[in-house]
Amino acid sequence: MTQPFLPFSKPTIDEATIAAVADVLRSGWITSGPKVQAFETMLSEYFGGRPVRTFNSGTCTMEIALRVAGIGPGDEVITTPISWVATANVIIEVGATPVFADIDPVTHNIDLDQVEAAITPRTKAIIPVYLSGLPIDMDRLYALAAKHNLRIVEDAAQAIGSSWKGKRIGTFGDLVSFSFQANKNVTTSEGGCLVLNNADETRLAEKYRLQGVTRNGFDGIDVDVLGGKFNMTDIAATIGLGQFARIEAITAKRRALAKHYFAAFGTGFEARSGAQLPVADFEHSNWHMFQIVLPQRITRADFMEKMMAKNIGIGYHYPAIHLFTLYRERGFKEGMFPIAERVGRRIVTLPMFTAMTENDVERAVDAVKSVLQ
Ligand SMILES: *Cc1c(COP(=O)(O)O)cnc(C)c1O
Numbered sequence: 534m535t536q537p538f539l540p541f542s543k544p545t546i547d548e549a550t551i552a553a554v555a556d557v558l559r560s561g562w563i564t565s566g567p568k569v570q571a572f573e574t575m576l577s578e579y580f581g582g583r584p585v586r587t588f589n590s591g592t593c594t595m596e597i598a599l600r601v602a603g604i605g606p607g608d609e610v611i612t613t614p615i616s617w618v619a620t621a622n623v624i625i626e627v628g629a630t631p632v633f634a635d636i637d638p639v640t641h642n643i644d645l646d647q648v649e650a651a652i653t654p655r656t657k658a659i660i661p662v663y664l665s666g667l668p669i670d671m672d673r674l675y676a677l678a679a680k681h682n683l684r685i686v687e688d689a690a691q692a693i694g695s696s697w698k699g700k701r702i703g704t705f706g707d708l709v710s711f712s713f714q715a716n717k718n719v720t721t722s723e724g725g726c727l728v729l730n731n732a733d734e735t736r737l738a739e740k741y742r743l744q745g746v747t748r749n750g751f752d753g754i755d756v757d758v759l760g761g762k763f764n765m766t767d768i769a770a771t772i773g774l775g776q777f778a779r780i781e782a783i784t785a786k787r788r789a790l791a792k793h794y795f796a797a798f799g800t801g802f803e804a805r806s807g808a809q810l811p812v813a814d815f816e817h818s819n820w821h822m823f824q825i826v827l828p829q830r831i832t833r834a835d836f837m838e839k840m841m842a843k844n845i846g847i848g849y850h851y852p853a854i855h856l857f858t859l860y861r862e863r864g865f866k867e868g869m870f871p872i873a874e875r876v877g878r879r880i881v882t883l884p885m886f887t888a889m890t891e892n893d894v895e896r897a898v899d900a901v902k903s904v905l906q
Contacts, residue, residue: 535844536844536896537844538844538845538846539844539845539846539884539889539893539896539897540846540884540886541846541847541848541882541883541884541885541886542716542846542848542882542884542885542886543886543888544715544716544720544886545886545887545888546720546772546775546776547775547779549775550771550772550774550775550776553771553774553775554768554771554772556771557767557768557771558768560767562767563766563767563768564764564766564767565764565765565766565767565770566767567767568767568768568770568771568774569587569764569765569766569767569770571770571774572587572765572770572771572773572774573585573586573587573726575774575777576726576728576777579701579703579777579780580701580703580704580709580728581701581703581704581705583703583704583728583729583730584728584729584730584731584732584734584735585726585727585728585729586726586727586729586735586738586739586742587721587724587725587726587764587765587770587773588724588725588726588727588742588763588764588765589723589724589725589763589764589765589766589769590712590714590723590724590725590763591619591690591710591711591712591713591714591717591724591725592619592622592623592712592725593725593761593763594710594711594712594725594726594727594763595619595620595623595660595686595688595690595710595725596623596626596627597727597738597741597742597763598686598708598710598727598738599623599624599627599629599658599686600627600737600741601708601727601729601734601737601738601741602657602658602684602686602707602708603657603684604624604627604629604657604658604684604686605627605628605629606628606629607629607655608629608630608655608656608657608658609629609630609631609632609653609655609656609657610624610629610630610631610632610656610657610658610659610660610686611632611633611634611643611648611651611652611656611658611659611660612624612631612632612633612634612643612659612660612661612662612688613633613634613636613642613643613660613661613662613664613873614633614635614636614853614854614855614870614873614874614877615636615641615662615664615851615853615854615873615876615877615880616662616664616688616851616854617690617850617851618851618854618857619690620660620662620688620854621633621854621860624660625859629657630655631860631863632651632653632656633651633854633855633865633869633870633873634647634648634650634651634870635647635870635871635872635873636870636872636873636876637872638872638876639812640664640667640669640812641664641665641824641826641876641880642661642662642663642664642667642668642669643661643662643669644872645669645670645673645674645677648677649677652681652683656681656683657683657684658683658684658685658686659674659677659678659683659684659685659686660685660686660687660688661674661685661687661688662688662690662691663687663688663689663691663692663695663702664691664822664824664850665691665811665818665820665821665822665823665824665850666691666692666693666694666695666718666818666819666820666821666822667695667811667812667814667817667818668692668695668696668697668702668817668818671697671698671705671706672698675706675707678707684707684708685706685707685708686707686708686710687702687703687706687707687708687709687710688710689702689703689709689710689711690710690711690712690714690717690725691712691717691718691819691821691822692711692819692821693711693713693717693718693719693780693819694718694719694780694781694783694784694819695817695818695819696816696817697817698817703728704728706728707730708727708728708729708730708734709727709728710725710726710727710728711725711726711727711728712724712725713725713726713769713773713776717821718780718783718784718787718819718821718887719773719776719777719780719783720772720773720776721765721769721770721772721773721776722769722772723769724765724769724770724773737758740757740758740760741758741760741761741763742760742761742763742764743760743761743762743763743764744756744760744761744762745757745758745759745760746760783887784819784820786887787819787820787821787885787887788815788818788819788820790820790823790885790889790891790894791811791815791818791820791823791885792815793891793894793895794823794883794894794897794898795810795813797894797895797898797899798810798898798901798902802902806828806902806905807828807829807830807905808825808826808827808828808901808905809825809826810825811823811824811825820885821885822848822850822882822883822885823882823883823884823885824850824880824881824882824883825880825881825883825901826876826879826880826881827879827880827881827905828879828905829879831904831905833849833878833879833880833881836881836904836905837849837881839904840900840901840904843900843903843904845884845896845897845900846884847881847882847883848881848882849880849881849882850880850882851877851880852877852878853870853873853874853876853877853878855869855870855873856874856877883897883901884897
């Protein structure tokens with residue numbers, strides 16, 4: 534008997550949240566309003582009292598963070614080639630130049646030695662990404678930023694609920710951007726939020742969020758910067774409020790599932806199969822994804838097809854950004870970032886979502902073992 538399809542990711546929205554969204558839909562106010570305000574207040578508390586603003590995607594949150602940091606034409610921004618392409622696209626979007634630094638072969642996050650080597654007099658910022666929710670060495674990152682006078686725009690899209698040495702990601706550091714896209718650990722269907730440093734930055738972020746508008750009470754409005762249309766709706770904020778009520782349980786459940794993955798693979802799996810398991814971290818990571826790097830003897834496409842035949846969904850996060858046509862046209866080519874290129878061809882994402890059971894984990898692991906045999 535074939536078993537039901539096991540997706541690699543699936544959101545869980547509880548009935549209380551669905552009822553709260555229905556209330557918003559009936560209320561007569563469905564765009565940005567009291568729910569967005571309540572969500573931002575809740576997020577600010579969650580991030581240790583720092584100012585937080587919400588937006589309608591993680592991508593525009595990153596773009597606005599770069600604008601708030603004053604990044605633009607002539608500036609270089611260093612980031613990782615192994616991320617969702619949004620991470621690098623936003624650098625181009627604000628008119629700056631993306632510079633890549635190769636990744637660490639164990640964590641698959643940006644290698645800070647490579648970052649340091651890539652710094653030039655034009656470097657203005659670094660965008661670190663915490664792939665699958667595993668942070669980089671945050672002490673070293675901020676020491677590097679201080680030494681070279683650089684802004685940090687953290688692409689913490691996957692790291693909601695992650696921490697560094699007991700401190701939650703977002704409660705410290707420079708500008709920290711999160712995504713609430715449907716596959717992230719907590720979702721608003723689409724959305725994002727930015728943790729800022731002070732009232733000036735917050736006001737600027739609000740302007741970029743809505744056409745550059747400043748309101749002068751009943752005197753009307755003025756527009757003094759070029760903003761866009763990036764505000765979150767009360768519908769989305771209501772989903773977010775419902776999700777955050779469960780965030781500790783969500784993170785705990787994912788860590789437990791990850792532990793179960795390691796137990797199911799068992800010791801010796803890497804040696805036997807030639808595949809690479811993720812870093813076994815149960816302290817810092819929120820386990821946004823459980824990713825393995827495939828051995829040479831099977832192609833990713835072949836692996837994905839064989840897993841699909843067993844009714845198991847596999848994700849591909851991510852192909853190396855610098856090898857996309859848009860980036861090749863900007864001068865990047867094969868051979869520039871060899872670790873990212875190897876990992877980018879062979880990394881796959883196994884199923885991981887809050888509603889998953891230990892039995893699902895075992896089914897996924899059995900399938901991987903049989904496909905890699
Ligand atoms: C999801 C994600 C984004 C983009 O977020 P959206 O909400 O989809 O715009 C950016 N960077 C990383 C690392 C992500 O995982």
